[in-house]
Amino acid sequence: MAGHKSRAWEAKSRIPAGGGKYPPADFPAFSLPLLSMNKWFFILSLLALLVGTACSPEYRQYSQWSRKGSISEKDSAAFYFYERGDYEKAALLFEDLRGAYRGTDRARKLQYHYAYAKYNFGLYVVAAYYFEEYTRLYPNDALAPECYFMVGYCYYLEAAPYYLDQTFTNKAITQMQLFINNYPTHDKVEEANKVITELRERLAQKEFETANLYYKIENFKAAVTSFEVMLQEYPDSRYREEAMYLLFRSAVSLADVSTERRKRNRYLDAVEYYERFVDAFPGSVFLKDAEAAYVKAKRNLGRILAGQADS
Structure with a gap:
């Protein structure tokens, strides 16, 4: 079965969505001299199988239909290639057939498999478009909730690491939340919540690293503002403890x-930030350093207040 290398930014566990086949994992890199005879036999057998399939009368017949066949023959060829993992050929045929079947029930099935063909080929943004189109064309169809979920999941797979642009991260979160709101009892709600949690943590990390950078370059005013925003928007983040500590130190x-x-x-x-930090994390690993800075801040504040009282 022909697969296609995933273009997702990070390795992620796939959430089975049904109706499609995920691309097989890439073969790991190997050193030729270290391969055992069994492995060589497996690789050669696999190559022989692939060559044999491509040369089979059945494959040649469907390939001919895909080029010169009737609508019915191209339809058969499209699903033949789809079921065998040749998603690129299948997608080309589905695209060709969409116009011929427009307005028929067959068009619905083609739309569904066309979206999955793009998805399995690793074209996640394109797939998201066609999954979303399915929900617009067939909003009351039984497969519409699944396609709604897949829009968000495609954006999730396309989302970049925290240090890059987070457009698709935000799109995935928005789409998954809409899916949950529209289909609160669907069996994919739990997976959707997991995706949202993971992606929100990614956004929190981006905000944290930005604030931390301000702190390191001694732009303390920007650091205070950034840590405050980060803690307000992502109060449950795993970076909360360190963010509260660095907010105090920045202040x-x-x-x-x-x-x-x-x-x-x-x-x-600064004193108020310290008190919030200690209340939230009384056993923090940062507590010793925070206490030393707090004592110094209180001493400086005491001198200022004493001077104001005398004046």
């Missing part, structure tokens, strides 16, 4: 370098 550093007019309020903010 202390910002107060240290502030003008005298702003020091008082900014030290007060």
